[in-house]
Amino acid sequence: MHNSLFRWIPWLLWLVSACGSDEQADGPFHGGGSGGADSGAxxxxxxxxxxxxxxxxxxxxxxxxxxxxxxxxxxxxxxxxxxxxxxxxxxxxxxxxxxxxxxxxxxxxxxxxxxxxxxxxxxxxxxxxxxxxxxPTEPVTLRIVAANLSSGNNQSYDPGHGKRILQGLKPDIVLIQEFNYGSNSSADLQNFVDSTFGPGFSYAREAGQIPNGVISRYPIIASGEWDDPEAPNRDFCWARIDLPGPIDLWAISVHLLTSSGSNRVKEANALMAKVQTHVPQGQYVVVGGDFNTGSRNEGCIDKLSARFVTDGPYPVDQSGNGNTNAHRNSPYDWVLASPELDSLAIPTRIASQSFSNGLVFDSRVYTPLSDVPPVLVGDSGASQMQHMAVVRDFEIP
Known part of the structure; x- marks a missing residue:
């Protein structure tokens, strides 16, 4: 063999080795870094x-x-x-x-x-x-408060007593009555919501003279009002709320008449007809607010039991009193949940205190008020403050 050929042998051996390698460049499905899905997924x-x-x-x-x-x-x-x-x-x-x-x-x-x-x-x-x-990967605690907490002579939240109570209770959702503030312009109402609960909360409000409303930490994806045939100055305000997890919450804020139990039965019948027509089965539903009921066994409560859990035990204050009117001798105010939501009820916890079935909040009874700043001791007894707040907590999976 000619001696010059020996000079090419190393190069030929290297070329054969390179062409025969089993290693491939990254293919189109290469995960890169540490991220690839297992083939057995x-x-x-x-x-x-x-x-x-x-x-x-x-x-x-x-x-x-x-x-x-x-x-x-x-x-x-x-x-x-x-x-x-x-x-x-x-x-x-x-x-x-x-x-x-x-x-x-x-x-x-x-x-x-x-x-x-x-x-x-x-x-x-x-x-x-x-x-x-x-x-969510962790359960979410959802606090719902029924609040007819207006004060003063104009059925509004301008005097500030109800506003302080709401700030202290830190709700996620409020079923609010007599929802008047400032001039009732959109700007004034949003200012009330922002200054009471912080940025990010939204609200729905019906157009009556003594309006009901829903205020929510979570997005309100639909809202409106259903006719209350017995009350010319207000309707039932509803909001569909996008909670964490796969199930939405329908929140309904109501203010039933003081006139007679028979009229409240008519209102409850009208409300239930709307709920059964518009709210799909399996959704979370809560109805709450000022029912003006003189007892726990009124006819309107029986009507609502077709879709809501209405039997006890009920929220109480620190003294064990579950009545919510100004004189603390009648259960005017309620938070009632559908069975799907009621099954998720948990004790209401404020600071180190726990209330097994929810809390009726009276600033003259609750101690220490340092748990609920900026509430003042006289807020629940303010002029024309005719109701106590009702608080219930739920754990949403």
Whole structure:
């Protein structure tokens, strides 16, 4: 062999070695970093997770994503701002901030706006949805307060006594009566809500002269009023509220007449007809406010029992008194929950104190008031303050 050929042998050996290597460049489904979905991920679980996490943020579990452990992302498979995940589909490389792993099955990557797929962008079953659209991982305590706490001569919250009580109780949802403040302009009412509860709360209010309303920490996604045929100056105010988790809350604020028990029965019948027509079974429902009832066994309460839990035990104050009118001898005010919600009731806790069945709050009875700043001892006894607040807590899974 010619000696010059020996100079090429090392180069030829290197070329053969390089061409025969089993290592491939990263393929189109490479997860990158630490984020790849396991090839054994169950497609059915992925579909359920996607549907769960896509709730209410514009994200829905679509059908465009391709199924299979190794498939690519379908049209609906992006965990993008619209939050759509294909049924069984892979959250492919187009997901927000993330790539599918080598086998790329869709997990809980149907995040809402801004929701990323997993800590390092993988589409695994543990991926986090956007904060606005994900189901909570921990139960949420929901405080609901019935509040006809106007004072002074104009049935309004201007004097400040009721406002301080609400600030001290820190509710998440208020079923409020005689909801007048300032000029009753939208700006004045929002100022009341912001200054009492903080930014982020919203409200619904009906148009009557003595209006009912609903104030909520959580988004009000629909609201309106149902006719109270017996009361010419007010209606039943309702709001559908987007709670954390998959079930919405329908909150209804009412102010029944003082005139007679028979008129309150008519009002309860009218209210129940609206609830049965408009509120789907299985939703959380709460009705509360000033019922003006002289006893716990009035006919209107019996009518409401068709959809609400109306039997005791009932909220009481620290002295064990459950009556809520100014003289503390009649149970005027109520918070009644549907069975689905009532089953989630928990003791009401304020600072170190616990009230097994809820609290009737009277600033002249409750001690220490340092638990509920800025409440003053005389607030519940202010001029024309005719009701005590009723507080109930629930734990939403």
């Amino acid at each position: 169950d497609t059915g679980d992925a579909v359920a997770d996607a549907r769960e996490d896509a709730k209410d943020t514009g994200g829905s579990a679509g059908t465009g994503g391709s199924a299979g452990a190794g498939g690519s992302a379908g049209a609906g498979g992006n965990a993008g701002a619209g939050g759509n995940a294909g049924v069984g589909g892979n959250a492919g490389v187009a997901g927000v901030g993330g790539e599918a792993g080598s086998s790329g099955s869709a997990g809980a990557a149907a995040g809402g706006a801004g929701g990323s797929s997993g800590s390092s962008g993988s589409a695994g079953a543990g991926a986090n949805a956007g904060a606005a659209g994900s189901s």
